[in-house]
Amino acid sequence: MVVRDATEADAEACAAIYAPYVTDTAITFENEPPTPAQMAERIATALRTHAWVVLEDRGRVVGYAYGSAFKSRPAYRWACEVSVYLETGRRRTGGGRALYAALLERLARRGFRTAVAGTTLPNEASVGLHRAMGFEPVGTYQRIGWKHGTWHDVTWTQRAILTGADPPSEPR
Numbered sequence: 415m416v417v418r419d420a421t422e423a424d425a426e427a428c429a430a431i432y433a434p435y436v437t438d439t440a441i442t443f444e445n446e447p448p449t450p451a452q453m454a455e456r457i458a459t460a461l462r463t464h465a466w467v468v469l470e471d472r473g474r475v476v477g478y479a480y481g482s483a484f485k486s487r488p489a490y491r492w493a494c495e496v497s498v499y500l501e502t503g504r505r506r507t508g509g510g511r512a513l514y515a516a517l518l519e520r521l522a523r524r525g526f527r528t529a530v531a532g533t534t535l536p537n538e539a540s541v542g543l544h545r546a547m548g549f550e551p552v553g554t555y556q557r558i559g560w561k562h563g564t565w566h567d568v569t570w571t572q573r574a575i576l577t578g579a580d581p582p583s584e585p586r
């Protein structure tokens with residue numbers, strides 16, 4: 415398996431991977447799966463400001479991870495929110511770790527200092543992945559999202575991805 419930078423041409427595969435998470439789970443709080451065109455715009459936006467990587471297995475995209483702005487206020491500009499999605503049936507295969515390792519390295523090169531991730535509970539696979547990648551728990555929003563007829567908690571984790579002198583250089 416190979417991790418590489420995404421392109422807009424990966425939008426159809428990424429949309430197909432993401433759709434079951436939207437329709438069948440509360441892992442994401444979106445209600446409608448994005449179209450390939452909408453996913454292409456998300457990829458383009460992430461590549462301009464943060465990073466988006468895909469995991470290929472024999473030339474076929476089977477997972478992806480991306481970084482985006484954590485919050486819009488200027489003080490947060492060194493922090494980014496990260497997410498990872500794998501094709502159904504590929505959890506606990508090392509794909510998530512490979513994607514996150516590549517993603518976090520790219521985000522650090524751009525000057526981001528902290529990565530944060532929200533995980534809808536229950537989701538032991540995601541909790542375990544983030545723990546294994548060095549993310550530490552920072553809090554849980556209880557009953558914060560309503561989807562599929564029930565309330566869901568979201569736990570937040572974070573990890574440093576770059577350290578250095580302060581004041582920090584502007585992210586690139």
